[in-house]
Amino acid sequence: MSRRIIHIDMDAFYASIEQRDDPALRGKPVIVGGRPNERGVVAAASYEARKYGIHSAMATSRAIKLCPHVMLVRGRMSHYRDISKEIRAILYSYTQLVEPLSLDEAFLDVTECIEEYGSASKIGREIKERVRNETQLTCSVGVAPNKFTAKIASDLKKPDGFVVVRPEKVKDFLKDLPVSRIWGVGRATESRLHELQINTIGDVRRFELHDLVREFGKWGARLHELSHGIDERPVSADRETKSISRETTFARDIMEMGKLQEVLIELAKEVRDDLQNENLKARTLQIKVRYADFTTITRSFTFKEHMDQLEILQETAQLLLRHKVEPDPQGIRLIGIGVSNLTDERPQMPLLKELDSSGQNDLTRLLQDLRSSFH
Amino acid sequence: MNFTCTKSDITFGVKIASRAVGSGSTLPILAGIKMQTKGSELQLIATDLERAIMVTVPIENKGSEGAYVLNGQLLSKITGMLPDDKLSMKLDENGDKVVISSGTATFELLLQPVEDYPQLPEPPKETLLTIRRDRLVRALERTAFAAMSARETSRLNLTGVDIVTKGDKLRMVATNGYRLALKEEMLSGKTVEGEYLIDADTLKELHSILGGFSDETIKVAHKSDHLFFITSKMIFAARVIQEEYPNIERVIPKENKMGLYLNRDALFGALQRAEITTTPESGAVILEVTDSLLYIRSSSAEKGQTEESIPLLKPADPIKISFRGEYLIDALRRMSSSEVVLWLKDSESAGLLETVDDEEDQGFLYVCMPIRMD
Numbered sequence: 001m002s003r004r005i006i007h008i009d010m011d012a013f014y015a016s017i018e019q020r021d022d023p024a025l026r027g028k029p030v031i032v033g034g035r036p037n038e039r040g041v042v043a044a045a046s047y048e049a050r051k052y053g054i055h056s057a058m059a060t061s062r063a064i065k066l067c068p069h070v071m072l073v074r075g076r077m078s079h080y081r082d083i084s085k086e087i088r089a090i091l092y093s094y095t096q097l098v099e100p101l102s103l104d105e106a107f108l109d110v111t112e113c114i115e116e117y118g119s120a121s122k123i124g125r126e127i128k129e130r131v132r133n134e135t136q137l138t139c140s141v142g143v144a145p146n147k148f149t150a151k152i153a154s155d156l157k158k159p160d161g162f163v164v165v166r167p168e169k170v171k172d173f174l175k176d177l178p179v180s181r182i183w184g185v186g187r188a189t190e191s192r193l194h195e196l197q198i199n200t201i202g203d204v205r206r207f208e209l210h211d212l213v214r215e216f217g218k219w220g221a222r223l224h225e226l227s228h229g230i231d232e233r234p235v236s237a238d239r240e241t242k243s244i245s246r247e248t249t250f251a252r253d254i255m256e257m258g259k260l261q262e263v264l265i266e267l268a269k270e271v272r273d274d275l276q277n278e279n280l281k282a283r284t285l286q287i288k289v290r291y292a293d294f295t296t297i298t299r300s301f302t303f304k305e306h307m308d309q310l311e312i313l314q315e316t317a318q319l320l321l322r323h324k325v326e327p328d329p330q331g332i333r334l335i336g337i338g339v340s341n342l343t344d345e346r347p348q349m350p351l352l353k354e355l356d357s358s359g360q361n362d363l364t365r366l367l368q369d370l371r372s373s374f375h
Numbered sequence: 376m377n378f379t380c381t382k383s384d385i386t387f388g389v390k391i392a393s394r395a396v397g398s399g400s401t402l403p404i405l406a407g408i409k410m411q412t413k414g415s416e417l418q419l420i421a422t423d424l425e426r427a428i429m430v431t432v433p434i435e436n437k438g439s440e441g442a443y444v445l446n447g448q449l450l451s452k453i454t455g456m457l458p459d460d461k462l463s464m465k466l467d468e469n470g471d472k473v474v475i476s477s478g479t480a481t482f483e484l485l486l487q488p489v490e491d492y493p494q495l496p497e498p499p500k501e502t503l504l505t506i507r508r509d510r511l512v513r514a515l516e517r518t519a520f521a522a523m524s525a526r527e528t529s530r531l532n533l534t535g536v537d538i539v540t541k542g543d544k545l546r547m548v549a550t551n552g553y554r555l556a557l558k559e560e561m562l563s564g565k566t567v568e569g570e571y572l573i574d575a576d577t578l579k580e581l582h583s584i585l586g587g588f589s590d591e592t593i594k595v596a597h598k599s600d601h602l603f604f605i606t607s608k609m610i611f612a613a614r615v616i617q618e619e620y621p622n623i624e625r626v627i628p629k630e631n632k633m634g635l636y637l638n639r640d641a642l643f644g645a646l647q648r649a650e651i652t653t654t655p656e657s658g659a660v661i662l663e664v665t666d667s668l669l670y671i672r673s674s675s676a677e678k679g680q681t682e683e684s685i686p687l688l689k690p691a692d693p694i695k696i697s698f699r700g701e702y703l704i705d706a707l708r709r710m711s712s713s714e715v716v717l718w719l720k721d722s723e724s725a726g727l728l729e730t731v732d733d734e735e736d737q738g739f740l741y742v743c744m745p746i747r748m749d
Contacts, residue, residue, distance in 0.1 A: 096676050096677075237676055237677065343656065347746065347747055348553050348657065348699055348744065348746050349553075349723065349744040349745055349746065349747055350552055350553060350744060351550065351552055351553055351554065351555060351626050351725060351742060351743075351744045352550065352552045352621055352626065
């Protein structure tokens with residue numbers, strides 16, 4: 001029996017929240033992001049702003065060039081997170097099989113709830129309705145037998161879209177869509193596909209599996225499956241938050257180690273605050289460094305147990321920078337910290353104080369262990 | 376070596392000795408069982424250097440006295456499968472093999488070099504204490520499980536059971552740092568004051584072995600770094616861990632005024648059912664008192680949830696607390712009381728489980744820290 005998967009994607013989430021909260025912003029081009037003189041990027045753009053060709057991840061300075069009267073708003077992450085929680089609560093009222101991809105996007109597997117609610121499209125409609133009533137925000141919903149198709153469906157009629165793809169219509173639905181809709185199709189791949197006269201997803205089907213594998217390797221097999229509307233990936237309800245990260249782009253490229261260390265300490269504190277807000281602990285810490293020429297490297301460290309102590313996170317970030325990152329005369333443009341491998345398990349309280357990992361003795365021991373693993 | 380004996384005697388002896396046979400990975404000879412004939416007795420000896428067992432079985436000795444080492448695993452297999460009730464064992468003509476004959480079957484086993492076998496610790500003349508076997512067995516059963524497994528920790532002291540002797544009492548304590556089991560037993564007579572930390576896994580072996588003996592009492596002796604448990608047929612030597620045991624007095628709750636009186640079977644059953652839907656990481660089960668009922672719940676995102684309520688035998692104030700279900704089950708499984716009482720203070724302090732009135736559970740205490748709730 002085929003599955004029923006719903007993909008829900010909030011429309012211009014951060015920007016819509018700002019427009020909802022501040023009437024002065026409504027109907028105007030709005031971007032949420034960092035300031036242009038700090039080389040910030042656009043985190044979200046309202047639909048009015050998108051008409052000017054502005055999109056997320058674009059440099060703020062470029063967005064302002066495209067639309068000089070655009071209204072720039074500083075992001076309020078913790079506020080967005082709270083609203084995201086409200087939305088997730090709606091989703092969880094239908095099923096526990098919810099896989100959040102980010103604050104504004106999630107998959108639901110409602111195969112098991114059909115009997116109770118009648119149909120997946122009914123659930124999809126109801127979710128749209130409730131999100132609108134309870135948050136005054138709109139979302140786009142795609143309903144399909146698998147994740148791949150559901151995600152394409154939700155994107156098709158954005159904003160406020162609602163697209164249902166019946167199992168027997170999946171192949172038809174995909175046929176005329178551009179091949180770039182498939183995940184993993186970047187510019188380079190796209191031009192190779194075009195050389196093979198592959199422009200639509202339907203075009204892919206003209207090729208045998210072994211031809212695609214010869215041409216694209218393992219990814220070719222995936223391409224073959226997807227073009228036939230096959231995507232077996234389960235909706236995994238593991239965890240709400242999969243990672244937390246913070247980064248800073250410098251107004252000028254930085255070469256001094258001391259300055260970088262300082263910023264890392266600050267970012268580590270923000271990441272720790274996020275962890276605490278969500279009652280999470282992390283096992284893996286990663287730092288990200290982007291050099292002036294945009295080459296980006298990441299270096300990570302995995303702890304023996306889950307951590308949330310500020311001192312540990314700060315020390316680990318600094319050790320990674322000091323021991324695992326090559327200094328480069330061109331300077332560093334961006335630095336960031338991320339934590340992953342998160343758990344929200346409540347702790348078993350210790351009977352013996354010496355086992356209390358929040359205790360000071362243990363912190364000293366952990367720091368010593370940490371330092372010695374970098375030598 | 377040349378003797379005959381019954382299959383049941385040799386099987387018993389080999390089975391007991393096997394409990395101390397080493398893996399042979401550090402010292403190959405330790406994978407062997409040393410057999411020593413002495414008059415009308417055969418001593419079977421095994422050690423992994425942490426523990427040592429010497430068990431005696433009766434034989435009809437037809438040869439001289441001597442000592443030989445045979446592979447322990449082979450010996451277990453062979454004695455367990457002998458076709459006849461009797462067997463004979465003797466050295467072959469060249470003196471490098473042992474021939475075991477029983478009914479229609481004959482085995483020839485290669486000898487291991489007896490001179491490589493380590494010297495076993497020997498018990499002193501004086502005993503430290505004498506204790507009824509059933510009492511020692513129940514003290515071991517109710518404590519050793521609570522220690523930390525050596526595989527999980529580098530904190531050597533928590534892998535042991537702390538044995539304290541004083542006056543006419545013995546007290547065993549084991550903890551993994553999150554829960555603690557304590558059992559006090561009366562001795563048969565007085566003892567010298569002392570404290571001995573013994574590996575919990577070793578004592579679990581001792582516990583299972585002691586069931587196979589019929590001695591009324593067990594003698595315990597101490598010499599340098601070994602504790603000896605002595606029956607008429609066996610000496611079990613356990614190495615004393617040279618570590619300091621944490622001060623446990625301070626973690627035994629003394630101000631838990633709220634007592635939940637419960638039927639043990641009912642609580643045990645409900646917890647076992649609630650365990651099914653706990654999350655694997657915390658194993659958390661929530662206990663909540665409302666209207667003279669104890670509600671037991673668990674839930675996990677992947678599995679679903681369980682709820683059950685059992686009657687409180689005495690009224691109690693409302694309270695909500697979460698424990699690792701497994702920890703409570705571990706203790707309840709080993710108790711014999713029909714009625715138990717769980718003493719609580721608040722949802723962030725240790726709970727204390729004990730018997731209401733049961734002879735075997737007398738002197739048993741179980742302390743368990745909760746899981747913090749949001």
